[in-house]
Amino acid sequence: MKSILIYGAGGHAKAVIDVIEKAGECRVTGLLDRIKPPGTNVYGYQVLGNENDLAVDESVQGLIVAIGDNWLRAEVAMAIRSIRPDLPFITAIHPNASVARGAEIGEGSVVMAGAVVNSDTRIGKHCILYTLASVDHDSSVGDFVSFAPHAATGGGVSIGAYTALGIGAKIIHSVSIGEHTVVGAGANVLSPIADYSVAYGTPAREIRARKAGERYL
Numbered sequence: 001m002k003s004i005l006i007y008g009a010g011g012h013a014k015a016v017i018d019v020i021e022k023a024g025e026c027r028v029t030g031l032l033d034r035i036k037p038p039g040t041n042v043y044g045y046q047v048l049g050n051e052n053d054l055a056v057d058e059s060v061q062g063l064i065v066a067i068g069d070n071w072l073r074a075e076v077a078m079a080i081r082s083i084r085p086d087l088p089f090i091t092a093i094h095p096n097a098s099v100a101r102g103a104e105i106g107e108g109s110v111v112m113a114g115a116v117v118n119s120d121t122r123i124g125k126h127c128i129l130y131t132l133a134s135v136d137h138d139s140s141v142g143d144f145v146s147f148a149p150h151a152a153t154g155g156g157v158s159i160g161a162y163t164a165l166g167i168g169a170k171i172i173h174s175v176s177i178g179e180h181t182v183v184g185a186g187a188n189v190l191s192p193i194a195d196y197s198v199a200y201g202t203p204a205r206e207i208r209a210r211k212a213g214e215r216y217l
């Protein structure tokens with residue numbers, strides 16, 4: 001069984017730990033974090049240090065970045081990649097998730113309980129599909145994207161990198177959502193949404209522009 005570290009020590013990290021424990025393919029040896037000091041206990045695991053400690057840790061065989069914010073997760077993943085280019089990012093898939101034949105899940109991504117990735121859909125790197133999220137057939141999801149619980153798409157949908165779909169957001173078939181966009185909770189998206197925007201409502205409308213990295217959680 002692979003010995004892995006989890007980067008992050010907040011609520012999202014706890015949810016990721018549960019997925020990894022249930023999947024049973026990796027053993028979590030500890031957590032890394034920039035905020036909580038070494039020795040802090042989180043969900044039964046100790047914070048061991050931060051990303052700089054990876055440079056000297058030869059026992060670790062993999063890592064997953066468990067930070068909910070898409071932009072921060074990307075920053076940390078890139079920092080880790082430059083410190084340890086050899087270290088694989090693991091993919092965590094809950095045993096009660098469903099990943100169809102022909103679907104691909106990128107490295108560092110997490111698929112939580114009840115989530116569905118349907119036939120021939122591609123999920124990018126370091127994405128999060130929270131509880132009961134659903135991405136239907138022939139869809140394409142960029143890197144660092146998140147689906148909050150119950151967010152769902154029809155078939156043939158395209159979601160740009162760094163975009164966040166809020167809780168319960170629904171995207172009808174064949175629609176494209178741009179990159180760095182936030183689709184608000186409960187939105188019903190019936191037509192394309194541009195890059196760098198915040199959209200919500202029924203039907204969803206682009207309410208305002210947003211910048212890369214702007215907080216949304």
Ligand SMILES: CC(=O)SCCNC(=O)CCNC(=O)[C@H](O)C(C)(C)COP(=O)(O)OP(=O)(O)OC[C@H]1O[C@@H](n2cnc3c(N)ncnc32)[C@H](O)[C@@H]1OP(=O)(O)O
Binds near residue numbers: 167185
């Ligand atoms: C496991 C997890 O926890 S995963 C995370 C789950 N969390 C989510 O899904 C959160 C998703 N976030 C949202 O929907 C947020 O409301 C955002 C990002 C869309 C907020 O966008 P902002 O432009 O900053 O909206 P702001 O909070 O300033 O509200 C502006 C107005 O829009 C309304 N509004 C905000 N979000 C929504 C929404 N999703 N649908 C309808 N109206 C909304 C507000 O009520 C407010 O109305 P008012 O002016 O009449 O008071």
